[in-house]
Amino acid sequence: MGAFVIERLLIKNHLSFAECDIAFEKGLVVFSGPSGAGKSVLMQGLLSLFGYGDVHADVIEAVVGEKLGLEAFGFEEEEPNIFKFLKAKNARYFINTQAVSKKGMVELSRTFVNYLSVKDNSEFENSRLLSLLDGVCARQEPDHYERVSKFETLFDEYKTFKEELKQIEAEEQKVEDLKEFARFEIAKINEVSPKIGEDEELLSFKKSLSKKEKIEAAMQKAGTIFDLESSVIEVLTLIETDSSFFDACMNELRLVFEKQNETLEALEEIDVESLLDRIEKIAQLKKRYGSIEEALVHKHKREEELARYENIAFEKSQLEKTVATYEREVTQKSLHISQTRQTYLPLLEARLNDYLSQLYMPSLNVRLEEGVMSELGCDALHVNLGKVDLKKISSGEYNRVRLAFLATQNEFLLSRGGVLILDEIDANLSGKESMSVANVLKTLSSKYQIFAISHQPQLSSVANQHFLVTKDALHVSHVVPLGDAERIVELARMVSGENVSDEAIVFAKSLLESANL
Known part of the structure; x- marks a missing residue:
């Protein structure tokens, strides 16, 4: 697999750029020009295509002339690969015509794109420093990454159990109040003991009670129809009409009256006050829980909680044993990882200082100390320039230290090559110092395609390609190869x-x- 190369970049309507279509070569590519011409704007456009920062263009497209292992991310590999951003109705990213989220683009591109801006200090965060040291370790012991990955999984499990134990310990302090509240809610629902559908049945009874007297009077009046039944049959016989339809109707009516009489007799036995009280209790439960079904579900949940509260001492004991087991394993494995890191820490320091010596800088001191246990282990990596903290050195020194780290990161973490994007890495340097930066980047460019913005002639002079960025009278930016x-x-x-x-x-x-x- 060869080095990753962006062969072409197309940008349309990106801030001060109306349109630019640039062909790139391998190696070191430098952009220069007057201040405010649009150099950083151009770099921001390139970075935004790969998910770093917001996109301000209508179209950004990059042609990448190298296989990237896209299958691992669920994309088909093509030759060349096309990365694209389009802003139509919705802003969308594409890889070889397949849509991809911004997050997905970042996850993929971070395997081959490294960016260093003047304002970015994140490379000295402990997580990134340890990641670099782990890369050095893995180069010597290939199974180191697997051990680190397994430790991360182990620590996550340990953390989960520890949080559960912490929650139980918090609950234990107020468990009596929780038990009392659970019993209270269970008792309140049991006091009513509602049955599903009971509310509708009770309301039906209430409705019937309200009409009981009217129904009785109406049935008494309508009951005279049965006295005329024989007369109707006699008429039908005389006119030689089949009376079966009438017999069926009268039998159906008789059944309806009998059923209603049974209901009326049952209503006579109902205690109206008890019925209304029952309806009120059911209504209160529904007001509190939403429905009878939800009240019963809540009761079941509270019963489970009560059972758990009753069993909390046993559960806590079991969790304490689990956490203790995990703690021993986490401590043991983090110690093993720390020992490996400590073994190869001098190698990391030597590589950093090798680059720093080329950059006319004093040596760094890198030390590994015990820190707070996390998914990274128990290590904290500290870096000093001689006896001076990195936060206290000049901007010119700081940038060269960052370049040394960047070069080392790409040596160990991006060993198959990639793209480095640098924003004024040689700012605030003397001619001699600027040339040292240029020489380091030139060496790196044999393996990586480097895009750099520079105001110094030393870096620009060693570039494989040199582009001039200017802005015309209409404040439109242009970029041309020199x-x-x-x-x-x-x-x-x-x-x-x-x-x-x-x-x-x-x-x-x-x-x-x-x-x-």
């Missing part, structure tokens, strides 16, 4: 300012000649 003659003029401008001097031209030529040796 040939040798144009590069000399731009390098001279970077040396002497807008009024290019003859001395600056001579110096620019010498820089290019040295870079081509």
Whole structure:
């Protein structure tokens, strides 16, 4: 597998850029130009395509001329691979015409894109430092990553059980109140002992009671129809009409009257006050829980909780044993990981200091100390430049330290190559220091495609490609590749300012000649 290379970048309507279509080569690609021309804007557009930051363009497309192992992320590999962002009705990312979420794009791109901006200090967070050290360890002991991964899983399980124990201990302190409340709610529901559908049945009885007297009077009056039954049959016989239909109707009516009489007799035996009281109790339960079904579910839940409260001492004892077992295993495995890290810590320090020596910087001191136990283990990695904390060094020194870490990270964590995107990594440096940065990046560019913004002629002079970013009178940004003659003029401008001097031209030529040796 060769080095990852962005062969082409297309951007439309991205802030100050109306449109740019740029073809890239392998190696070190530098963008220079006056302040405010749009260099950082262009880099932000490239980064946003890979999910880093918000996209402000209508279209961004990158052609990637290398296999990336996309199958592992659920995408089909093509040649070349096309990464695309489109802002139509909805902003959408695509990989080879397959839609992908921004989060998915970030997860995929972080395997081959590394970014360092002037304002980014996150590379010195403990998690990233330990990740770098683990990369060094894994290079020497390939199963180290598997041990770290298994430890993360083990710690997550340990943390879950510990949280459960903590919750039980908190519950234990107020368990009597919880038990009393659970018993109270269970008793209140048991006092009513509702049955599903009972509320509708009670309301039906109440409705019938309200109409009882009217029904009795109406039935008494309507009952005279049965006295005329024989007369109707006699008429039907005389007119030679089959009376079976009438007999059936009268029998059906008789059944209805008999059933209603039974209901009326049952209503006579009902205690109206008890019925109304029962209806009120059912209504209160429904008001509290929503329905009889929900009240019974709540009762069951409270009964389960009560059983658990009664059993909490046993449950706590079992959890304490589980947590203690996990704690011993977590401690043992984190100690093993720490020992491996400590073994190869000098190798990490040596590689960092090798890069720092090339950058005319004093050596770093890297030490591993015991920290708070986490999914990373119990280690805390501390870095000092000599005896000085990194937070107290100058911006120029700070950037070179970051470059040393970046170079080391890419050596151990992105060993198959990738893209490095740098924003003014050589800011606030002298000519000698700037050239040291240029030489380190030039070495790295044999393996990585590097995109760098620079205001210094040293870095620009060693670039495989040099692009000039300018802004016209209408405040529209443009980017163009520079040939040798144009590069000399731009390098001279970077040396002497807008009024290019003859001395600056001579110096620019010498820089290019040295870079081509």
